[in-house]
Amino acid sequence: MSVKTRAAVAFGLNEPMQIVELDLADPAPGQVMLRMLASGLCHSDLHAMDGKLAQRFPFVPGHEGVGEIIALGQGVTDFAIGEHVIPYLIPECGKCTFCTSGRTNLCVEYRARRNSARSPFSLDGETIAAFMELGTFAEKTVVWADCLVRIPKNAPADHTCCIACGVTTGLGSALIRAKVSPGSSVAVFGAGGVGLSTIEGARLAGAARIIAIDTNPAKEVIARQSGATDFIDPRDIHNIVQHIMEMTGLGVDYAFDCVGHPALARQTLEMTNAAWGVAMCVGVVAEGVEVSVLPTNLYAGRTWTGSLMGGAKRADVRRFVDMYLAGDYSLDHVVSHRLTLDEINRAIEMMKTGESVRSVIVYEG
Template identity: 45%
Template sequence: QAIRETQGQGVMPDGTSRFSYKGKPILHYMGCSTFANFTVLPEIALAKVRKDAPFDKICYIGCGVTTGIGAVVNTAKVEPGASVVVFGLGGIGLNVIQGARMVGAGQIVGVDLNPEKQQLARQFGMTDFVNPAEVGDDLVAYLVALTGGGADYSFECIGNVDVMRQALECCHKGWGQSIIIGVAGAGQEISTRPFQLVTGRSWRGTAFGGARGRTDVPQIVDWYMDGRIRIDELITHSLPLSRINEAFDLMHAGKSIRSVVVY
């Protein structure tokens, strides 16, 4: 909580900034400010991991991997055999997919407008691919039919409030859960008809996959080292700090999943 109260202000838990340029303070970003050769972190933000893990790979666990897999394991607690629909097959969505595969989900449906996402998603465990542009006007009805009455769990990994509604409404009546992972724009709101909720569906949010960093991050590192999850294929580019803007360009153009900046 000490971190959360000051993180949005761009300062350390003690209210100070540890960066400056030409005598002027530079604010911290998201509590860690990793786009720097050296940084200062609060002790509570550190997790000890095994020494044989390659840091240029496990660095991705610090957010995307844990957020996606944790949403499945910790937040939704997906059971073996369950049906899952994942909206958005980027870095977060692919980790939701491999988390669902890891726990034994029976059907894993990926939804994305980019058909190029299909091949990699299948490698990570997706069983069905749906391109909304090819389905027609009623994506929800299509997904309900595809999952045999609605998904047991759905995950919105985009941050689009309209898609959040579709993710809820494609869930099964009586018990379906929709987990919101994507971050919508400031001031945006979600809505649905109350009927969608009183018939047994539920909307839930998740942050960092409901993980406890000190214990869960080392556990996920172990899963990677033991071959239970895959990370290497998700890191599509590795660039030096001098080319960091190229990494952002690749991200905005949808040509990368994750880029690692190597110092």
């Protein structure tokens, strides 16, 4: 028997979300029902709403959440009612070639759920899609157990929800994918939620110099709080690549594009050390848009690569939660606004304008 839940629904491209009451199906075998505690707003949600990512409409956005398990589907034995969990963007089926390889966090189920027609949500008999089959902008949702990360109940939901995506992507990009080395130099385009966490990851890895690059000068203070040693507004620089080369001598050892722009992706590569530099595309580039580089920028040994959720598997997400609880890094300066579900469109506008660093929807009850 289905239950009712309030949710934020995007009914059309570039339209404000509407708060409506939806029917929520019972969990199928292998699924659980969650009562959401908090959900962060991520640019990926915005990209799905504005067409940068292909997405079925109407849909319930949201993928950066923490919830409490309130019902179990048949066959779910690894989790119990009452436990607090993160529904992680990347599942682990444990059976596909990706999962059994031990070489990647990718899973075939990730691709299957990316823009799935399956959804537990409906309105007047019409299916309402759930972003990534998560849909955490709802007071209750149903997700697959193979994507759940068990977390301690004392983990504050308004902070921990950010670890579900932005924090994990940033920390993982620096610590897992790039494997930033102690004493190295790092440049990061974008001081948003992901960029700040990439900076944090570089700091935790022991980087000696971390250069934050952002067009919003208000981000300098928070970037330095996250570990940046330098801050550059690229609008003040004639040639950002040349400037970084002059600052570092031979270029940075690692560079990250956490914005998702083709020009920045290229500059990220060009500003790295020609022999061993590692450039990483972290931010989401619009589907169908190409990035390019001169082959001569690769011949001497540079690496140009990407990062899917920082290369993190579920165990890594739990490790990042434990690191946060241990005080290895803080999210006090990252979570800038806490709002109710009814205020979600305001949160979206603040994300667009850069007024917020990370807004979090906190659910009542």
